[in-house]
Amino acid sequence: MTIELSHFSAALLFSVFASVVFGITQRNTPREQIRYGLYCFAMFFGGVFLAGWVMWFLRR
Amino acid sequence: MANASLNNSKASSPPMTTMSVLAPALGWLVPGAGHLIQKRWIRGVLLMASVVIMFVLGLLMQGHVYHANGGDILDILGFVGDVGSGGLYLLTLAQDWGHGAIAHATADYGTKYLIVAGLLNFISVADAYHIAIGKKP
Numbered sequence: 643m644t645i646e647l648s649h650f651s652a653a654l655l656f657s658v659f660a661s662v663v664f665g666i667t668q669r670n671t672p673r674e675q676i677r678y679g680l681y682c683f684a685m686f687f688g689g690v691f692l693a694g695w696v697m698w699f700l701r702r
Numbered sequence: 703m704a705n706a707s708l709n710n711s712k713a714s715s716p717p718m719t720t721m722s723v724l725a726p727a728l729g730w731l732v733p734g735a736g737h738l739i740q741k742r743w744i745r746g747v748l749l750m751a752s753v754v755i756m757f758v759l760g761l762l763m764q765g766h767v768y769h770a771n772g773g774d775i776l777d778i779l780g781f782v783g784d785v786g787s788g789g790l791y792l793l794t795l796a797q798d799w800g801h802g803a804i805a806h807a808t809a810d811y812g813t814k815y816l817i818v819a820g821l822l823n824f825i826s827v828a829d830a831y832h833i834a835i836g837k838k839p
Contacts, residue, residue, distance in 0.1 A: 644806075645762045651813045655759065656818070659722040659752040663822040668746050670839055 650690070657686035716835035729830040730788040733823045736830025749826045756819040757790045764810025767791070767800025780813070786820025786827075 647697070681701025716722065721740065729736020736752025737743075750762075768780035784791050794800050800816070802809050832838040 644764055645759070645760060646806060647759075647763065649808075649811075650771050652763075652808060652815075656815070657761075659756045660818065660822065661773065662748055662752045663825060666749060667825045 653690045654687070657683050658662070661686060715763070716837070719834065722831060722834040725830040725834040726827045730823065730828040733787065733826065736827060737833070739796050740830065740833050742833065749823075753787065753823045753826065754790065756822070757787050757813050758839050760812045760815030760819060761794065761799055763812030763815060764802055764809040765800065765814070765816045766802025766807050766809070766815060767794050769795070780817055783817030783820045786822075786824040787816070788823060791820065 661679045661683035664682045665675045665677075669675045669678045725736040725739055728739055732750070733753035734746040734748075737746030738747060755800075766785050767782075768777055770781055771777050802813055806812075829838065
């Protein structure tokens with residue numbers, strides 16, 4: 643059994659799992675963990691869009 | 703003077719308990735188990751799910767699993783990342799899985815997923831140790 647994820651969904655899943663681990667391990671209280679996890683996710687996801695637009699401009 | 707310095711370093715070193723050895727070891731072997739054994743149920747389940755799903759997705763995406771090697775530096779680093787997954791990595795070796803298919807465009811993503819799953823597990827092992835020595839609630 644194999645799966646083929648698109649570039650976008652692969653980056654999205656990567657962001658989710660990495661953010662969960664970063665949030666839990668890098669902060670102490672549950673509230674801080676959730677906030678930091680969401681922050682990491684936003685940074686990952688924002689980075690994906692930023693990189694996408696940079697590549698779009700480079701291609702033109 | 704030297705004795706005072708030695709005593710200070712002893713006083714500041716973390717206490718060596720059974721849990722401070724068991725939690726990281728178990729956490730490496732079974733991702734998230736280092737937290738579960740210390741009754742951090744939600745954190746343990748979330749860490750386990752994240753690392754295991756990421757590792758399994760990496761395998762399903764035809765990622766390449768690195769073996770112990772003394773060759774190219776990137777291959778060595780790939781092995782270090784992979785071995786972080788502990789029991790999952792050992793199971794993969796035992797079953798002879800993880801022969802990457804270069805034909806797939808996303809196979810390289812699979813390889814990266816496998817490595818990052820191991821690296822994330824290293825972080826969760828360190829976290830389990832910090833909980834065990836009382837440095838983190």
